Structures are given as structure tokens and as C-alpha cells.
Amino acid sequence: MTTFTRGFRGRRRGGDDRLPPGQYLTEDFPVLSAGPTPDVPPDRWEFAIHTETGQAHRWTWQELMALPYETPTVDIHCVTTWSKLDTTWQGVSLDVLFEDVETAAEYALVHSYGGYTTNLPLEDLLDGKAWIAYRYEGEELAPVHGGPARLLVPHLYFWKSAKWVRGIRLLTEDWPGFWETAGYHNYGDPWREQRYADD
Amino acid sequence: MSADYLDGNALAGPLAEIFATDVSAAVGRCASCGLTGPVASLRVYSRAPGLVARCPGCEEVVLRLVRSPDAAWLDLRGAVCLRIPLGGP
Numbered sequence: 266m267t268t269f270t271r272g273f274r275g276r277r278r279g280g281d282d283r284l285p286p287g288q289y290l291t292e293d294f295p296v297l298s299a300g301p302t303p304d305v306p307p308d309r310w311e312f313a314i315h316t317e318t319g320q321a322h323r324w325t326w327q328e329l330m331a332l333p334y335e336t337p338t339v340d341i342h343c344v345t346t347w348s349k350l351d352t353t354w355q356g357v358s359l360d361v362l363f364e365d366v367e368t369a370a371e372y373a374l375v376h377s378y379g380g381y382t383t384n385l386p387l388e389d390l391l392d393g394k395a396w397i398a399y400r401y402e403g404e405e406l407a408p409v410h411g412g413p414a415r416l417l418v419p420h421l422y423f424w425k426s427a428k429w430v431r432g433i434r435l436l437t438e439d440w441p442g443f444w445e446t447a448g449y450h451n452y453g454d455p456w457r458e459q460r461y462a463d464d
Numbered sequence: 465m466s467a468d469y470l471d472g473n474a475l476a477g478p479l480a481e482i483f484a485t486d487v488s489a490a491v492g493r494c495a496s497c498g499l500t501g502p503v504a505s506l507r508v509y510s511r512a513p514g515l516v517a518r519c520p521g522c523e524e525v526v527l528r529l530v531r532s533p534d535a536a537w538l539d540l541r542g543a544v545c546l547r548i549p550l551g552g553p
Contacts, residue, residue: 295511296468296511297512297513298512299509299512299516299525300509300516300518300525301468301469301518301523302468345513380525424513444513444514446539447528447537447539448530448532448537449530461530461532
């Protein structure tokens with residue numbers, strides 16, 4: 266006789282305990298943008314890390330594609346209160362890009378094609394917490410979602426995950442970015458609901 | 465495809481909370497390219513964490529407005545000056 270035992274199936278966490286305070290779940294992927302979508306063909310795409318001493322580390326699209334990639338599945342949280350669970354991406358970990366970068370800087374200012382900027386502590390980009398992502402849900406990343414490549418820093422509100430990412434400037438002093446100079450929180454931790462500058 | 469921005473009249477309501485007059489009728493000069501025109505002619509990107517109004521000539525940011533539950537942040541550094549029409553005598 267075959268006995269069926271109820272296996273321990275590792276309860277898939279429902280939405281509630283994965284939703285930061287003040288957020289609601291969405292199934293679609295809203296498009297938010299502070300300006301027109303830049304047209305960045307991969308053959309003209311370049312990504313650069315500039316250190317505080319003036320050194321530049323550059324990658325072409327082909328060079329980025331040749332680097333080892335990861336396929337993170339992450340929850341994302343937009344400051345406009347939507348959250349989306351289990352989004353799947355493909356991209357290069359910032360740990361790979363920073364391998365040969367020598368820096369004593371503590372701050373990063375991320376900049377994008379189209380002029381957008383956002384700031385965060387350098388440590389929030391390292392140790393498996395951030396990627397340059399170029400595929401979403403198995404497809405090339407659409408331009409409206411930041412294609413050809415965007416920053417992905419899912420543990421902070423999604424405005425930190427700069428679309429159309431072009432480079433990172435390492436700084437010894439913090440320099441607030443586009444939304445951080447217009448009333449939004451300098452750090453933006455969704456679990457502490459750091460939406461606005463005075464939160 | 466629908467435009468991903470609205471015209472500057474979309475600023476009238478949100479700015480009415482801050483200014484005593486209708487600023488969408490004010491005429492400003494883009495700090496980037498010098499184009500002069502009414503606030504109503506700006507391109508307003510509203511599907512964003514705030515309102516971002518860009519110059520129709522050079523697409524640089526002229527005005528930004530962020531509203532939290534208890535405050536507003538207004539950035540006008542992309543506008544050289546606004547001529548705000550007021551009632552005459």
C-alpha cells in the first residue's frame with residue numbers, strides 16, 4: 266500500500282507579508298517616466314564607472330553581454346504605492362562591474378541617458394544587491410521600462426532603479442539626484458516607508 | 465500611440481493650491497534654451513512620482529512639483545522668470 270504523506274511544501278508566502286507599508290499589489294507593470302523615452306541603440310550604448318580620482322571604467326554593449334550574468338527574481342516597490350512580486354530579470358551584478366574598481370568613495374550618483382540621476386550609498390550597490398538588467402521576464406528590456414539596460418536595486422523604492430542607465434559617479438560626499446532634490450527621501454527604504462524628504 | 469505627456473494646463477490645478485493666481489497663464493523663459501512661452505505650453509510628464517514640466521523646444525526640465533500628504537516641493541530652476549498677469553487697476 267502506498268502511503269501518501271503530506272510533504273512539507275514550504276508555504277509560498279502570500280502577498281501580505283511581502284508588501285511594505287502603504288503599498289498595494291499590482292499584476293501589470295506600470296510605466297513611470299519623468300521625460301521622453303531616449304532612443305539608445307545598443308551599438309551606441311556605453312556604461313561607465315567614474316571614480317573619485319577621475320579614473321573611468323567603461324563597457325560597450327558587447328562587453329556587457331560577455332560578462333557573467335545572473336537571473337534574479339525580486340519584488341519591486343514603487344513610491345507611488347504599487348508593488349509587484351516575483352519579477353524576473355537578467356543582468357550583470359554590480360559586484361562584477363566593480364571588481365577592478367579601486368575606490369574609497371562611499372556614495373554613488375547614478376546617471377542615465379536622458380539626464381535622470383539618482384543617488385545611493387555605494388554599499389547598496391554591492392554584495393549581490395544590484396544589477397545592470399537588460400532582460401525582463403525572458404524578453405529584451407523594453408525601452409519604456411529602461412531598455413536597453415536599467416539599474417535594478419530592488420531593496421529600495423524603484424525610482425532608485427534608474428532606467429536607461431549610463432553610468433555611476435563615485436563621490437566622497439553625497440549628492441542628491443533628480444527626485445531626491447524634489448522632495449523625495451534621500452535613501453528610500455520601502456520597509457521604513459521613506460517616501461518623502463521629511464519621512 | 466498616445467503622447468506620454470500632457471500640456472501645461474495640467475499644472476493649473478496642482479499649482480492653484482500654492483499660488484493665488486492661475487500660473488498656467490504666466491509666461492516664462494526656459495533656462496536652458498531661452499524659449500519663451502506660457503506655462504500652459506509646457507509638456508507635463510505626470511505618470512511619475514511628481515509632475516515634471518519640460519520645455520517644448522529643448523525638452524529640458526522647466527518646473528517640477530512633488531506633493532506629499534502635507535507639503536509641496538516646487539522646483540522652478542529651469543525657468544528664468546515667470547511673468548504672472550495680475551488684474552490691472
